Structure formats: structure tokens, C-alpha cells
Amino acid sequence: MYEKKSKIFFLFIACVLIVSGPSLFAGGEQEAEAAEGPEQMVTTYATMANDFFLTFDQGAREAVEALGNEYIAATDDRKPEKFISSMSSYAAAGVTMMSGYSPTIGSVVEATKLVNREKVYYSNVLEIADWWTPLDAGPYWGMFHFPDARAIGLQGGEVMAEALGGEGKTLLLLGFPGSKAGNDRGLGFKQTLEKYPGMEILAEEYGDFVRDKGYKITADWIIKYGDEISGIYCTNTSMAVGAAVACKEAGMKDVIIIGTDANKENMDYLKDGSIYAICGIYGPWLAGHAAVVAYDLRHGWEPTVAETMMSTGFILLTEDNCQWYIDTFCGDKLPYDWKKMSRTLNPDNWDPQNLMIPIYPPTFTNWEFVEKPKGYEVPEEYTEALEAGQYDEIRDLYRAHFVDHTVIPPSASAPYDKVYCSDNTSGGAAVVSTISK
Amino acid sequence: MGGCLVYPPMLFCAGKDTRVASITPFQPKKIQLETFVRYVPLLLILLLFIIFSLTSTAFIKFRNLVEILQLSSIYLLLAAGETFPVLMGSIDLSIGGIIVASGVIAATIAPYGGIGTVVLILVIALLLGMLNGLIVAFLKLPSFIVTLATWFIYAGIAIALTEGYNINIRSNQFSNISNGRFIPGIPNLILWALLIYFLFVFLSEKTKMGRYIFAIGGKEDVAARMGINVGKYKIIAFSICGLLVGAGTLLLSSRLGMASARLGSSYLFNALIAVVLGGTALSGGVGGVRKTILGVLIITMMENGMNLSGVDIRVQYIVKAAILIAGVYVISIPDRSKQTIMK
Amino acid sequence: MASTSNTNNRLVKYLPFILLIAVSVFFGILYPTFFSIKNVFNLIRQMSFLMIVSMGMTFIILMGSIDASVGANVTFSGVIAALLGPVFGVWAVLFGVLAGALVGLLNGALVIKVKVPSFLVTLAIMGALDGAALLLMNSSPINIHDEGLLNFSNGTLLGNFPNVCLIPIIIVLVSYFIISQTAFGRSLYAIGGNEQATLYSGINVRFMQLIAFVISGATAGLAGCLQASMFEAACPYMGEDILMNAIAAVVIGGTQLSGGVGGPLRTVFGVVLIAVISSGMNFMGLEPATRQIVTGIIMILAVSVNIDRSKMAYVK
Known part of the structure; x- marks a missing residue:
């Protein structure tokens, strides 16, 4: 039994050496050649x-x-x-x-x-x-x-304020807890809103940058705040789509929804008006x-x-x-x-x-x-x-x-x-x- | 140089017969099959090694092999920790929670990476593990649900403390724990991990505690009738799991220069898969800490090799699943005939 | 001794109710709109997927097995339905459910034929399904435009009662019927209680196990179609959260992971409890971290009052 084991070791080591040996030596040569051709x-x-x-x-x-x-x-x-x-x-x-x-x-x-x-x-x-x-x-x-994440949020706030005529209650969907980009976009949005005395943030929540969380959180907000909601700022567009679907189901078509980063799939929702604006980065x-x-x-x-x-x-x-x-950036080639x-x-x-x-x-x-x-x-x-x-x-x-x-x-x-x-x-x-x- | 990779598995072949073998009745034909099966993890490692050497020139480079060992070191400690509850037939789902909570709490109290940070990480992880054990033993609840709940709780604490941000620990001294080199070319991370690992292999095999944990995993009611204080050893097993996860956290934080506040479930699943691929059964009583290292190497080689070979991450998920099922299938062949219960 | 265990048992039996009522009253007093018709419907909508998946999971856990692939299966089946939506309209749901059932069949076959523990098989299948779903949707959500498929969740078959509320109720009733009224249901309890003995009793244990996995897969598939229809898209990882919640719902309801004890009606309470608490925490505007901690504590509390220790030989 014991002998059999040592045989297997030997085989194992031998195999490793056989495999690794040549490639190790080859390694040096390859590096020397690296400057030629594609890197x-x-x-x-x-x-x-x-x-x-x-x-x-x-x-x-x-x-x-x-x-x-x-x-x-x-x-x-x-x-x-x-x-x-x-x-x-x-x-x-x-x-x-x-x-x-x-x-x-x-x-x-x-x-x-x-x-x-x-x-x-x-x-x-x-x-x-x-x-x-x-x-x-x-x-x-x-x-x-x-x-700049803060600048994106600031600009998003301006768009929101303008769309609502400087008055209205809004909600804020952040990304992951710990996402600097998400939090800073939210911070910028809040900073802009402070300039408008008629604007208010009802609540903020982390939606993890995904559509289903955006949907679920918005559905809860709709129950809690109902017609008070006039705008939702989302730190990415996947969540904005979720929010838009939830608003549509609740028959709240006038809610201003703003998202960040523009992808082909999300553009449909901008086109049909369920999302008001998207920040393209x-x-x-x-x-x-x-x-x-x-x-x-x-x-x-x-x-x-x-x-x-x-x-x-x-x-x-x-x-x-x-x-x-869509015509310029969403094709097969950039x-x-x-x-x-x-x-x-x-x-x-x-x-x-x-x-x-x-x-x-x-x-x-x-x-x-x-x-x-x-x-x-x-x-x-x-x-x-x-x-x-x-x-x-x-x-x-x-x-x-x-x-x-x-x-x-x-x-x-x-x-x-x-x-x-x-x-x-x-x-x-x-x-x-x-x-x- | 290739010896770097060969060394740890080699030690294992040199080891004594494992439990699986010793409890099976003597049958010449069977033994051959079992001998083969015992080397399946090793053969799998060898096979992966050969395949990836062919698909990627980068894979075989010395520094990449060191990289695999570095990655393995952290999983090794996590998986070794996880092996203790699994040997008892329990499970600890909270290791991801222990990693974030111990790292973040320690880095909040002692952010400058001195000896205080080191001790705090270990102590907090030990306590969190012990808490799991206490709840399981005293409230008599299944560990699956208890540790699922404490996973939520520990992870919640970490996020609450830092709002989800990682805490950078900018100290060269702290960074040197993992990144320093006693031996040129080999980061200390690997040495620490092996040292701690072998200490716990020893503890699990040569002490009363280790044998009792096996006994509890084999047949808990029998163990209790033999006069083993089952509750006490459950608490000990979960505490050891916490401590080893703490050691893993320490090395991970030192390597990355930060305490992570958010982790996915992949640490847990990779650790569990490593335990099982190593040959420890989830039903308990079979396997051992010493085998876990092979499972860890398989997992990390697979990840590293597939990445370097440019395999699409989505395809990687599917390949990993196939290897896992096939691996567990082959490893459990000797027990198959005795097995009538499938859960 | 016997009498205390009797009162204990009676107490245990009603504890889920008591817990649920206590929690509901708490939120009802705190937020008057909590039990408005609108929010009750909202609650039902939100728990619908979880309810459906948890019903399937109950079959599995009753036998003492576990199905870790349900979350990924939800995503996978949702993608299948969304992809086939333009071709088959609402009938794409059938393909979604079928896809889910086939995944269940694969799980079951691996468990009984390859004899790998269900926890591992389904964990591995979970990874494979995640990969497959991402490949199928090319990593980005597949929007659903087909009216028929969208109406699967939002339409009404029965007066004003939305389908998304109706479907889980049907699933609960069917599950209850199967588990309590059929030989198959009884054999699940037998397998969970003592698999060895059940084998000797001549019941075709392996076949029953296979069917249970197929049922669990099919319910996950249905939940996936419903979710995709509701979100108007199949999204990557959309079912991820369901797995842990479904296991928690089944166990909090009082079905034990070791198998043999519990049932679908208990799971209903588990699901409702989870839904009420999570909706209530939303109303309170709790931070996600606090919410996680509260959920964890409630899980331990609920299980420790619900668990029937007299039927447990030992605790794993």
C-alpha cells in the first residue's frame, strides 16, 4: 500500500516537471520576443x-x-x-x-x-x-x-427642478451602500435641491443599481406617499426603469424620473416618455x-x-x-x-x-x-x-x-x-x- | 520551482490513511477503487495544471504559481475553519459576515494597523464564531438557520458601521504581514496560512477535541451516550471556525490594505465547495481538515487558469458547476454502495 | 412533563399566528395607511413570487432535502419566457414553467442517480443557471413588449382581482391539496421522517424525490415568468434574493430542515410574516443595514419559538 503511494507521488512530480519544465524555459525566450508584434x-x-x-x-x-x-x-x-x-x-x-x-x-x-x-x-x-x-x-x-459624480447629481437636480417648476416632492434612489459614485450623485442632487425652497426630498433608499430593487422600493414609496410624489432621481438607469414600471402600474404617469448612464435597452423608456431624462456618461x-x-x-x-x-x-x-x-452610439461599432x-x-x-x-x-x-x-x-x-x-x-x-x-x-x-x-x-x-x- | 505548487499536495499523500479508508471492510477489489478515488483531487489538480499550461503561457510562470498560492492561502484558512462545523454535520453560513464584521470593527477601533488591529480582528472573529456555537448549542436550533441569520446580522453591522465603504488601513507594518517576504519571492501570506493550517490539522487529528468532533459528526446520539459533552464541542468547533476565518480576514485585509465592508456570497460557496471537494461530507463524520487543502487548490487553480485562458466569466460558472458535481460524484464512489439516504 | 409539553405544543402551534398578528398590529398602529386596500394588494403582489417559490421549496424541505437553485432558476426561466414572448405571447409562460421543471428534473436526477447531496447539486446548478441566463440575455435585461405576456401579471382573469394575486393563491391551494390529500404528499412526510424505513416500506422513494424536485423547479419557473412579466423584463440575477427568503419562509413557518414536519399552510404564514416585516421596515424607512440586522434577529426568534424540539433526535 505504502509503496503504491510513493509510486503515485513520483508519477505526480514527474508529470508536473515534464509539463512545467519546457514551458519555464520557454518563458524567458517569449519575454525577449515580446516587443515585436501585438502586445x-x-x-x-x-x-x-x-x-x-x-x-x-x-x-x-x-x-x-x-x-x-x-x-x-x-x-x-x-x-x-x-x-x-x-x-x-x-x-x-x-x-x-x-x-x-x-x-x-x-x-x-x-x-x-x-x-x-x-x-x-x-x-x-x-x-x-x-x-x-x-x-x-x-x-x-x-x-x-x-x-464627476457630484456634477452629474447637481445637473440632475437642475433638470428635476426645471421640469417641476421649482416645486415638488421627490425621492432619491441610491446605488450600493458604499458606492462612491452612487452616493456622490445623490449628494449632488440634494445640494441642488437645497437651492429651491419649494423642492423637498421625501425619502432616499439604496437600490443596489438593479432594476428589480428600483421597482420594489418605488412600489413601497407609492403606497406610503401616493400622489405626493412628483419626481424620482435615480443614480443609475436600471433603477430608473424599475421606478418607471412601478409608476406606470400605479397609474402615475406624470412622475418625473431621471436616471444616469445610457444603454441601448434603457433608451426605449426615454423614448416613450416613461423616463424624463438620462445622464449619459x-x-x-x-x-x-x-x-x-x-x-x-x-x-x-x-x-x-x-x-x-x-x-x-x-x-x-x-x-x-x-x-x-441611439443612432450614434448604440450600433455595433462605436x-x-x-x-x-x-x-x-x-x-x-x-x-x-x-x-x-x-x-x-x-x-x-x-x-x-x-x-x-x-x-x-x-x-x-x-x-x-x-x-x-x-x-x-x-x-x-x-x-x-x-x-x-x-x-x-x-x-x-x-x-x-x-x-x-x-x-x-x-x-x-x-x-x-x-x-x- | 514547480515544486512550489507540488509541495503541499505531496505532504498529503505522505499522510496516514484517512478515515474513509479505515472504516471500510477489507475487500481487495474495493481497495483498488478506493485508492484511486483517494487520489482523485490530486489527479484533478494535475489535470487542471496540464490543461491550463497548454491554454495559457502565463499560467505556468513562477510568479503566477505564487499568485495561485497567495489566493489559496486565504481560502485555505476560510475552508479549514468551515471544515470543523461540517465535520460535526453542522454548517456555518456566516463566514462572509464574520469576515466583514471582524475586519470593519477592528479597523474602526484601531485604524492604523498596529498590533491592536491584529489582535482585535482575531478576537472579534473568535467571539462571533462562538456566538454561533452558543446559539446552536443552547437554543438547540439548526446551525443552517442560525448562521444564515447571523450572516445577515454580522454583515448588517459591518455596513451600518461604515455605510458600506471599505476602510483603508495605510500602514506598511500591517501590509508587511502578508506582503513582506521572509523567503525571497514567497510572500509571507503563504507561510502564515500554511503555519496556521498545519497547527489546526494537528489539533483536529491529535487531540481529544478533534476526535470528539468526528464522533459527533458520525453519530451525535451515540457520542452523547458515550458521555461526550456535545454542546461544549459544538461551541468549540464554531469558535475555531470563527478564529480561522479571523486569521483569513487578517491576511486578506493586510494583503489588500483595507477592511472590506461588503462581500458577496462567493467566499462562503467557494469555501464550502473546497471542503466538499477535499472529501469531507456535508453529513459529517467523514473527511478531515487535512484534505481541505486539495479542494482549495482545485478551486483557485480553476479560477486563475480560466481567467488567464480568457474563458468568459459566464461560461466559467457553468464549467465550475460541472466540475463540482463530477468531483463530488467521483469522490463519494466508495461510500456510494453503503449510501441509501439521499438528502 | 407530558402536560407541559402538551401546552407547549399548543403554544407552538399558534405562535406563528400570534407573531404575525403582533407585527401587523404594530405596523398598523404606527402607519394608518399600512392596511389600506392599496397596500394590502401591494403586499400580496410583493409576496407573490416568494409565495410561489416557497410552496415548491416546502415539498423539498419536507423530504429533508434542499433546493438552492430556485433563485437562479427564477432568473433562468424568466429569460426563457422573455425570449419566447415575441413568438408565443402569453404562452411563453408555459415554456418558462417547462424550463423550470426541466431544471428541477435535472436536480432530482443528479440527486437520486448520481447520489450527490441535494445541497451541493443545487448549489452547483445555481452557478450554472446564473451563467446560462447571463449568456442567454447577453448580460443585459430583455425587455418584454408583448401585451399578452405583460398581461400575465397585470391582467385580470377573475373580476378585478389581478392575476399576480390570484396565481399564488391557486398555487397554495393546489400545494395544500397535493401534500395533505395524496399518497405522494404523505410519502414526502415519510421520507423526511425516516428515509430508510420508507425505503423498506415499498414506497418508490426515488421517484417521489424526483417529482418533488420537478415541482420545485416548475414553481420557480412560474415565479420567474411572473416576475419578468411584472418588471416588463427579465433582468440579470433578478431571482437572487428569493433563495434565502424562501428557505427562511419555510423554516420560520415551522417546517423543519431535517424533514418530516410542517406543511404548506405553515409556509404561508412564514411568507406573510416576512412580507409584512419587510414592507413595514420600508414604511419605517430603515437603513438596509438595520433591516438586515432586524431580519436576522427575527429569523432566530421565529425559529426558536416555532421549532418542535420533541421530534428532533439531535440538532445539526
Whole structure:
């Protein structure tokens, strides 16, 4: 019996060695060859089980393939340890360009330390840890960019107030507990409403960003508040659709419902009027642009201090411009010229194809109500750059290079014919800048 | 270098006969089948290893193998913890709740990652596990429903404390617990996990406590008639589960530099699957902590390998299900003939 | 000793009622609109899926097995119905139910033929169904536009009584009839009480187990169609919450996980209790975290007053 066992060990070890031996030796050769031909680029995001990330994946894939590289999607099921672990595995495999979304704001710290340890060029979107800048982590984390969540909420509040004529009782559907993006959108909405004495928030609730929760919570609210409800602000559009279905069933057709992030399936509800407005944040563009930034970093581009954190453009969609959005952005192929975004491929005539404005970290909206960790100070370089006028310079540079205006809604849809973007380049509180055709 | 991966399973082959084998009557033909079956988890690991080496060049790299071990380390402690209640025929569904509650409470009280944070995580996790045991033993309620409820409660506490945000612990000292390297190239996380794991393998096999837990899992009424204080050992088993989950939480928080406030159910399910794939039956009394490590390796290799091979996550769900059912089917072959009750 | 256990038993029998009435009175006094006709209908609508799934789950738990795949099955069947909606209209529901039943058949077959414990089989099938549903819907909700399918939940077959309230009532009555009046129902109790003895008694235990899993699958399928029809779409993971709630409802009602004790009417109380409490917590505007904690505590309390310890040899 015992002998049989040792035989099996031996077999096991032998097999492992046979299998692993050659590939281990081969590993070195492959790395040497890596510079030739297409390279692998990794994009991280939460899950395929979500329509937002499905289009996110599309954007990243198109960009990477346009750059002539091989696309790898790394999903993490919203688990920080899976996220870190897959980044670490791909770094071990010799991948030098990564970009994407991190499952929680907290995991950004470890991820950005990791890319600097492993010398992987990295650019991320949408979520950033509290009080943690690219200069804190190191040069391999080139850029963080996102459509400012607070500005989205502020704008949503304005649309709501206008639609209701400055008077009415509203409800607020937040995302996950702990989702910075969801909470900040809600916060912005509340801040706008404070300006209008006739507006009031009856209740707020976490709907986990999913349609069925949006439906259930709204159904409960309808019982509790009945005809008092005149508006519902939702921090994503899946929940807004849920709310719209619930209102329709209760015969409350006049409730103003506003959602955030625009996907093909949700546009039907905007078209038939059950949702009043949707804030479009161009998720696929974000994903693709982040990949392009990683590519540029890999090919020698060095961001200035002001460019390490950037705020990006978003739009407001209503019945008037939804057909334009569907025609332009919901096809099989996205309307962007990805190669044109690259600073290294087009040193003179690069075009971000969206509005981008640098973020000045000390007055960044995300961190306004978050205490700094003990002993933490924002790196001095940011203040020096501001004082040297670099922020204005970069803002104007990106504005000047933003030539392809595909993302700007047609002027026929005024007043919603603009791209909005948060702007704190003055060094003070953020304001919302706009650009139209 | 490949030895890195081979080492832990090898230790297990060298181990003594397992319980399953020792209680089956002697029958030459049977034994051959059983010998084969005993090596099924190992063979599965080998098979996965070969397949993924072929489908992904990245998989076989030394640093990726280390990565698999790092990922395994955390699941190893969670699954080893879960093995104790399962051996008794009970179950602990609350381990996800214990992870978030212990991490978040400790990080709220002691946010700077000193020795206080370390001790607090372990103590709180131990207490939460013990609470499960106390409710099961004193209120005489099924552990399934008790731990389902405490899962809600613990997870609720974690979210209430932080509004769902993770708490960053920015301390190099704390981060070094997992990320430091006593041996070049091998993160300490792996060493700690193995050390703790073997300690508890020893406890479960060489002490009275370990044997009693087996006895309770085998036949609870018989164990009680033999004079074993069943309630006491239930509390102990759940406390050990809490403590090991706490150790896992500590290493996880140290690795990620944060205490997580929200976790899905995947930690629980992966831990349970690892326990069962290792060969511990959910009905209790069969298997052992020492076998759990194989189940853990199968799970983490499968996840890592499929990710690196670019398998769509949705297809991964389906493949995992198939492997799980097939694995459990094969592992339980020797018991099949005796089995008349199917729950 | 005997008399105390008798009074105990009587007390135990009525405790779910008492608990339910206490909770209802509490919310009724706190919020006058809580028992308005509108909210009662709302309550019934909200508990409809849970009621249907819990009925199926009762069959399984009575035998001492468990079906962890019901939540994923709800999503999966909902997707099937939503996909077939444009072709078959309201009859897509039949395919949804059929899909659910087939999943149940697969579960049952794996349990009795492959002899893997139901907990594991159904847990694995849960993962596979999640993956399959996501693949089928390509990760984003499938909107339902077909009027017939939409009317499945919102229409009325019986006067002004909406289908979404009618269907669960029918399912409860049918389940009650099957479990209390048929040989199949009685054999479920026998299997749950003592499977070994039942085998010797000549009952075709394996076949009964298979049927129970098919029933559980079919009810999950029906709930999926109803849910998709109500949300006007099949959404990813839409059935996720149902699993734990269904198990909790069955157990809180007093059916024991070890099997052999309980029944569908007890489950009805479990479901109503859960629905009233969750709706009440919505009225109170409790934070989700607080709600989770309260739910957990109520589960332990409800089970500890409901459980019949005299019939338990030991506690696992």
C-alpha cells in the first residue's frame, strides 16, 4: 500500500516537471520576443452580468484592437482580492499595459502600488480611493479620469427642478451602500435641491443599481406617499426603469424620473416618455480612452502633474436627443477614432474626442466631505503646478484638441445640446463647464 | 520551482490513511477503487495544471504559481475553519459576515494597523464564531438557520458601521504581514496560512477535541451516550471556525490594505465547495481538515487558469458547476454502495 | 412533563399566528395607511413570487432535502419566457414553467442517480443557471413588449382581482391539496421522517424525490415568468434574493430542515410574516443595514419559538 503511494507521488512530480519544465524555459525566450508584434492589454471591470460593463468592455476592446494589440478582459465579480490577484497574474505573465475599473474605491490603493511595483503602465476610471493621487503611488499610474459624480447629481437636480417648476416632492434612489459614485450623485442632487425652497426630498433608499430593487422600493414609496410624489432621481438607469414600471402600474404617469448612464435597452423608456431624462456618461469612451492612455504611457508619453487626474464630459438626454444618441452610439461599432486619441501616435493632432478638464486634488469634489487620513497631505507638486498656471494651460490644451464633436448633442436639442464637465482648475470649489457645437 | 505548487499536495499523500479508508471492510477489489478515488483531487489538480499550461503561457510562470498560492492561502484558512462545523454535520453560513464584521470593527477601533488591529480582528472573529456555537448549542436550533441569520446580522453591522465603504488601513507594518517576504519571492501570506493550517490539522487529528468532533459528526446520539459533552464541542468547533476565518480576514485585509465592508456570497460557496471537494461530507463524520487543502487548490487553480485562458466569466460558472458535481460524484464512489439516504 | 409539553405544543402551534398578528398590529398602529386596500394588494403582489417559490421549496424541505437553485432558476426561466414572448405571447409562460421543471428534473436526477447531496447539486446548478441566463440575455435585461405576456401579471382573469394575486393563491391551494390529500404528499412526510424505513416500506422513494424536485423547479419557473412579466423584463440575477427568503419562509413557518414536519399552510404564514416585516421596515424607512440586522434577529426568534424540539433526535 505504502509503496503504491510513493509510486503515485513520483508519477505526480514527474508529470508536473515534464509539463512545467519546457514551458519555464520557454518563458524567458517569449519575454525577449515580446516587443515585436501585438502586445497584450488588460482591461479590468466588475462583471459581464451588467449592461453598463458590457458596453464598457466593447469600448476597451475596440480601442485595444484599433491600436493593433491583443485585448484581455479581467473581470473580478466586484471582489477586491480577485481584482488584485488577476492584475498580479497578468503582470507576472509579462503584460505591461492595464486599464479599467476597480471593484471598490479602497482597492485602488493596493492596485496602484502593485502597478508601480510590477512596472505596469496603468490608467483607471470612475473609482478612486479617498485622498490617494497618482503622485502618491508612483509614475506607472498615469491617469485617473471620470465624469464627476457630484456634477452629474447637481445637473440632475437642475433638470428635476426645471421640469417641476421649482416645486415638488421627490425621492432619491441610491446605488450600493458604499458606492462612491452612487452616493456622490445623490449628494449632488440634494445640494441642488437645497437651492429651491419649494423642492423637498421625501425619502432616499439604496437600490443596489438593479432594476428589480428600483421597482420594489418605488412600489413601497407609492403606497406610503401616493400622489405626493412628483419626481424620482435615480443614480443609475436600471433603477430608473424599475421606478418607471412601478409608476406606470400605479397609474402615475406624470412622475418625473431621471436616471444616469445610457444603454441601448434603457433608451426605449426615454423614448416613450416613461423616463424624463438620462445622464449619459460615455462609459465605453472612458474604457477605450483609459486603454489608449496606458498605451501612450508604455510608448514614452509622460503626463504632466495636472493631467494625472482628469474630469470628463457627460451629457443630458431627453426625448429630444435620444434618437440622435441611439443612432450614434448604440450600433455595433462605436463612433470613435481610437488611434486619434493617442498622444504618441499623433503627437500634433491627437484628439480626445470628449471634453476633459484636469482635477485639482485639494478641492476635488470626491473628497470634500472625507477627512484626510492621519498625517496625509496632497503632494506639493499639485499646488506648485496650479501656481505655475499648468492647470489652465492643460485645460486649454485639451479644449483646443477636442475637435471631433461626435459626443456633443445636436443643437436642435437645446437646452440639452451641451457636454458638461466639472472644473476646479481655479483652485477653488468646482463649477460645471459646458461646451456646445 | 514547480515544486512550489507540488509541495503541499505531496505532504498529503505522505499522510496516514484517512478515515474513509479505515472504516471500510477489507475487500481487495474495493481497495483498488478506493485508492484511486483517494487520489482523485490530486489527479484533478494535475489535470487542471496540464490543461491550463497548454491554454495559457502565463499560467505556468513562477510568479503566477505564487499568485495561485497567495489566493489559496486565504481560502485555505476560510475552508479549514468551515471544515470543523461540517465535520460535526453542522454548517456555518456566516463566514462572509464574520469576515466583514471582524475586519470593519477592528479597523474602526484601531485604524492604523498596529498590533491592536491584529489582535482585535482575531478576537472579534473568535467571539462571533462562538456566538454561533452558543446559539446552536443552547437554543438547540439548526446551525443552517442560525448562521444564515447571523450572516445577515454580522454583515448588517459591518455596513451600518461604515455605510458600506471599505476602510483603508495605510500602514506598511500591517501590509508587511502578508506582503513582506521572509523567503525571497514567497510572500509571507503563504507561510502564515500554511503555519496556521498545519497547527489546526494537528489539533483536529491529535487531540481529544478533534476526535470528539468526528464522533459527533458520525453519530451525535451515540457520542452523547458515550458521555461526550456535545454542546461544549459544538461551541468549540464554531469558535475555531470563527478564529480561522479571523486569521483569513487578517491576511486578506493586510494583503489588500483595507477592511472590506461588503462581500458577496462567493467566499462562503467557494469555501464550502473546497471542503466538499477535499472529501469531507456535508453529513459529517467523514473527511478531515487535512484534505481541505486539495479542494482549495482545485478551486483557485480553476479560477486563475480560466481567467488567464480568457474563458468568459459566464461560461466559467457553468464549467465550475460541472466540475463540482463530477468531483463530488467521483469522490463519494466508495461510500456510494453503503449510501441509501439521499438528502 | 407530558402536560407541559402538551401546552407547549399548543403554544407552538399558534405562535406563528400570534407573531404575525403582533407585527401587523404594530405596523398598523404606527402607519394608518399600512392596511389600506392599496397596500394590502401591494403586499400580496410583493409576496407573490416568494409565495410561489416557497410552496415548491416546502415539498423539498419536507423530504429533508434542499433546493438552492430556485433563485437562479427564477432568473433562468424568466429569460426563457422573455425570449419566447415575441413568438408565443402569453404562452411563453408555459415554456418558462417547462424550463423550470426541466431544471428541477435535472436536480432530482443528479440527486437520486448520481447520489450527490441535494445541497451541493443545487448549489452547483445555481452557478450554472446564473451563467446560462447571463449568456442567454447577453448580460443585459430583455425587455418584454408583448401585451399578452405583460398581461400575465397585470391582467385580470377573475373580476378585478389581478392575476399576480390570484396565481399564488391557486398555487397554495393546489400545494395544500397535493401534500395533505395524496399518497405522494404523505410519502414526502415519510421520507423526511425516516428515509430508510420508507425505503423498506415499498414506497418508490426515488421517484417521489424526483417529482418533488420537478415541482420545485416548475414553481420557480412560474415565479420567474411572473416576475419578468411584472418588471416588463427579465433582468440579470433578478431571482437572487428569493433563495434565502424562501428557505427562511419555510423554516420560520415551522417546517423543519431535517424533514418530516410542517406543511404548506405553515409556509404561508412564514411568507406573510416576512412580507409584512419587510414592507413595514420600508414604511419605517430603515437603513438596509438595520433591516438586515432586524431580519436576522427575527429569523432566530421565529425559529426558536416555532421549532418542535420533541421530534428532533439531535440538532445539526
